Amino acid sequence: MSSNIKLEETLLSVSTSPHVKNNDSIPKIMWNVNLALAPAAIFAAIWFGLPAIITMVVAIVAAVATEFLIQKFRKAKVTVGDGSAVVTGLLLAMCLPPALPWYMTAFGAVLAILIAKMAMGGLGFNVFNPAHIGRAALMVSWPALMTSWAANITSPDAVSSATVLNIAKQQGYETVVNLFGDKTALYKALFLGTRNGSIGETCTVLLILGGIYLIYKGYIKWQVPVVMIGTVGILAWVFGGFFYGGPGTLFSGDPLFHMMAGGLMIGAFFMATDMVTIPITIKGQIIFAFGCGVITTLIRFVGGYPEGVCYSILLMNCVTPLIDRVTKPRIYGTGRKSYV
Amino acid sequence: MLKTFRGGVHPEEHKDITAELHTEFMPPPQKVIIPVSQHIGAPGVPMVNVGDTVKKGQPIASADVHLTAWVHASISGKVVEIAEYPSSFKDKSLAIVIESDGLDEWAPGLPMQRDFEKLSVEEIHKIVTTAGLVGLGGANFPSHFKLTYGPEKHIDTLLINAAECEPYLNSDYRVMIEETDRVVLGVKIAMKSLNVKRCFVGVEDNKPKAIEGFKKAFANVDGVTVVALPTKYPQGAERMFIKVLTEREIPAGKRHSDIGIVGLNVGSIVAIANAVEKGIPLIERVITVSGDAIAQPKNLRVRIGTSFKDIVEYCGGYSKTPKKIINGGPMMGYALSDLNIPVIKGVAGILVMSKDAVAEDEEYPCIRCGKCVDACPAGLVPSMLSILSERGRHTEAREEYGVFNCIECGSCAYVCPSKRRILQYIRYSKAKNAGHGHH
Numbered sequence: 001m002s003s004n005i006k007l008e009e010t011l012l013s014v015s016t017s018p019h020v021k022n023n024d025s026i027p028k029i030m031w032n033v034n035l036a037l038a039p040a041a042i043f044a045a046i047w048f049g050l051p052a053i054i055t056m057v058v059a060i061v062a063a064v065a066t067e068f069l070i071q072k073f074r075k076a077k078v079t080v081g082d083g084s085a086v087v088t089g090l091l092l093a094m095c096l097p098p099a100l101p102w103y104m105t106a107f108g109a110v111l112a113i114l115i116a117k118m119a120m121g122g123l124g125f126n127v128f129n130p131a132h133i134g135r136a137a138l139m140v141s142w143p144a145l146m147t148s149w150a151a152n153i154t155s156p157d158a159v160s161s162a163t164v165l166n167i168a169k170q171q172g173y174e175t176v177v178n179l180f181g182d183k184t185a186l187y188k189a190l191f192l193g194t195r196n197g198s199i200g201e202t203c204t205v206l207l208i209l210g211g212i213y214l215i216y217k218g219y220i221k222w223q224v225p226v227v228m229i230g231t232v233g234i235l236a237w238v239f240g241g242f243f244y245g246g247p248g249t250l251f252s253g254d255p256l257f258h259m260m261a262g263g264l265m266i267g268a269f270f271m272a273t274d275m276v277t278i279p280i281t282i283k284g285q286i287i288f289a290f291g292c293g294v295i296t297t298l299i300r301f302v303g304g305y306p307e308g309v310c311y312s313i314l315l316m317n318c319v320t321p322l323i324d325r326v327t328k329p330r331i332y333g334t335g336r337k338s339y340v
Numbered sequence: 341m342l343k344t345f346r347g348g349v350h351p352e353e354h355k356d357i358t359a360e361l362h363t364e365f366m367p368p369p370q371k372v373i374i375p376v377s378q379h380i381g382a383p384g385v386p387m388v389n390v391g392d393t394v395k396k397g398q399p400i401a402s403a404d405v406h407l408t409a410w411v412h413a414s415i416s417g418k419v420v421e422i423a424e425y426p427s428s429f430k431d432k433s434l435a436i437v438i439e440s441d442g443l444d445e446w447a448p449g450l451p452m453q454r455d456f457e458k459l460s461v462e463e464i465h466k467i468v469t470t471a472g473l474v475g476l477g478g479a480n481f482p483s484h485f486k487l488t489y490g491p492e493k494h495i496d497t498l499l500i501n502a503a504e505c506e507p508y509l510n511s512d513y514r515v516m517i518e519e520t521d522r523v524v525l526g527v528k529i530a531m532k533s534l535n536v537k538r539c540f541v542g543v544e545d546n547k548p549k550a551i552e553g554f555k556k557a558f559a560n561v562d563g564v565t566v567v568a569l570p571t572k573y574p575q576g577a578e579r580m581f582i583k584v585l586t587e588r589e590i591p592a593g594k595r596h597s598d599i600g601i602v603g604l605n606v607g608s609i610v611a612i613a614n615a616v617e618k619g620i621p622l623i624e625r626v627i628t629v630s631g632d633a634i635a636q637p638k639n640l641r642v643r644i645g646t647s648f649k650d651i652v653e654y655c656g657g658y659s660k661t662p663k664k665i666i667n668g669g670p671m672m673g674y675a676l677s678d679l680n681i682p683v684i685k686g687v688a689g690i691l692v693m694s695k696d697a698v699a700e701d702e703e704y705p706c707i708r709c710g711k712c713v714d715a716c717p718a719g720l721v722p723s724m725l726s727i728l729s730e731r732g733r734h735t736e737a738r739e740e741y742g743v744f745n746c747i748e749c750g751s752c753a754y755v756c757p758s759k760r761r762i763l764q765y766i767r768y769s770k771a772k773n774a775g776h777g778h779h
Contacts, residue, residue: 014675018750021699024757124705275709329719331742333592
């Protein structure tokens with residue numbers, strides 16, 4: 001058998017090796033992150049209703065529109081299709097109170113993309129997690145509204161006031177337990193998300209599910225959320241008794257409460273694993289996650305805010321380049337006696 | 341289960357296309373173009389003139405230095421030209437063109453029959469030095485240089501590299517299965533030549549038939565252990581191979597003999613056996629012809645100097661329009677601009693690939709995902725090397741990130757979701773740092 005195809009009629013590519021590559025790509029990664037966030041986002045839409053939906057839509061639209069307009073203005077290639085701006089918008093929304101006025105949400109999203117991402121050079125060049133920059137900007141701009149929690153309109157039994165961390169900080173941990181009836185009911189509410197809080201941070205089980213999906217796909221390392229959440233849990237257990245009106249002894253804090261409360265779950269699985277802004281090696285990522293856990297706990301216990309996840313991640317983003325320099329892998333054939 | 345090396349990737353193997361195809365003998369071509377430089381080291385100096393009649397196996401080029409390899413006529417016929425020709429080893433090489441007389445006659449005295457047990461080590465050294473042996477795994481390093489290490493080198497271990505970790509390629513695999521006895525003989529000769537008592541034969545565990553055959557064949561050979569290696573690219577790279585089998589690492593800037601090890605490719609071992617026992621120099625080799633655009637994939641035994649064009653035509657031409665034709669495997673091979681190029685000793689495969697089978701992706705910025713760090717078997721930070729190279733910070737790439745420790749296996753570019761040309765950037769930085777390197 002002989003073919004009719006003649007080599008002279010075709011132009012051969014002579015690009016360099018390797019000539020085959022795996023089929024991962026940035027759009028694929030980013031849209032999978034969006035997919036992993038979807039269960040918690042859908043729960044939020046059901047649990048918090050229309051205000052949450054509006055917040056998520058506004059955040060995403062503002063983020064994508066900002067990136068698009070900046071790239072048009074700069075006559076650069078438009079990259080909104082890669083899904084990263086959608087991730088930023090959705091993550092920002094998930095960190096906001098459901099009743100925040102829409103224009104504030106838009107402001108946060110614009111700032112996240114404009115300042116934290118595009119001004120730094122675009123995807124891959126941002127030093128800080130853009131969603132958390134947006135949230136931090138809103139927190140310093142409108143602190144009162146950013147910590148106002150509207151009564152849940154779909155469940156008359158829901159706690160109609162501050163989040164569990166707010167209450168614990170101001171009135172003591174026992175008050176939180178009493179509000180829910182007992183510890184089991186508290187844990188159940190924290191785990192299933194039937195409580196007040198930022199839009200996407202309340203449902204622990206769905207956030208863990210999304211995180212496991214990303215671990216399975218190889219897009220995040222399991223060590224990062226485990227170390228960050230574990231650090232908070234251990235520190236809360238060891239030192240928690242000295243705060244929130246506790247008995248004032250070691251090893252009497254409630255680790256389960258602290259691991260599931262606030263923005264720790266969404267922060268650990270979706271922000272502390274943001275590829276661009278965390279260290280590049282697994283060793284560095286563990287150090288990063290540990291630092292996030294320590295700072296989160298410090299802010300919760302002795303800081304002025306009830307929650308510290310956002311700031312812990314931004315602070316550790318600051319030292320990521322340093323961590324990268326000190327955690328470079330040992331190069332083969334160097335660094336130790338290699339002979340025999 | 342053996343420990344494996346750090347990093348590495350799992351490209352789709354595509355070995356099934358030709359793994360079970362018995363090696364076919366390709367009839368000698370009408371004309372061969374034999375470069376005098378097919379090896380690391382000094383190029384050969386022609387020993388013949390235009391118009392001379394030569395016989396198969398006759399030396400036609402040599403050099404009077406240790407780091408070189410002789411070159412022999414692969415067919416009988418007449419020398420019609422000695423000129424510069426394109427080569428797959430260097431851009432151009434002086435080459436000796438022989439037109440066939442159609443007789444395919446051996447040089448006088450060839451083949452012969454010798455018992456290596458009766459030969460002295462010095463005699464073996466002399467034989468392998470003139471037999472034109474080079475590493476058939478692609479490194480093209482003169483084999484006799486390794487085989488003639490004296491006692492001052494303190495070589496204590498011989499490693500036989502039968503990993504063949506490149507996708508698509510099966511030339512070593514076919515040699516292992518079809519010429520098992522020759523491998524055993526070659527190993528015995530090499531161990532005698534080096535005076536070593538310990539030898540590991542490493543085969544990737546995706547070749548169970550070869551492993552089984554080797555274990556039987558070496559069962560009664562003292563000091564030889566056949567090891568099944570976890571299948572992971574680049575297991576066949578010298579440093580990874582040594583690390584997995586001996587736990588030793590070659591210090592940066594050194595070579596394997598500095599840590600008491602000699603490594604030889606399984607194809608080179610068969611060539612050694614043929615040279616010592618039968619006096620046959622290296623004039624032919626097994627090549628896998630594969631890919632999704634070749635009409636009839638094959639494993640072929642071809643003469644050195646055969647043109648790629650003749651080989652592709654012998655395999656029925658193209659089944660699809662080719663986009664890339666690769667000399668070697670898809671991870672480390674070279675893309676060719678045309679097929680008017682001869683087979684040299686280090687060519688292990690020819691891949692004819694359509695547009696669908698090769699990567700031609702758009703490049704995005706690095707997103708610092710760390711996948712290339714996880715994949716790098718040398719422990720580098722390839723993403724940082726590529727960024728430093730792109731920005732012209734070559735000194736930093738050399739001094740702080742160890743660009744010269746890169747073995748250029750391509751794992752980093754393979755896994756990169758941004759499809760950055762990481763390996764190309766690294767090669768560029770190595771070139772810019774030329775003169776400072778220690779390799």
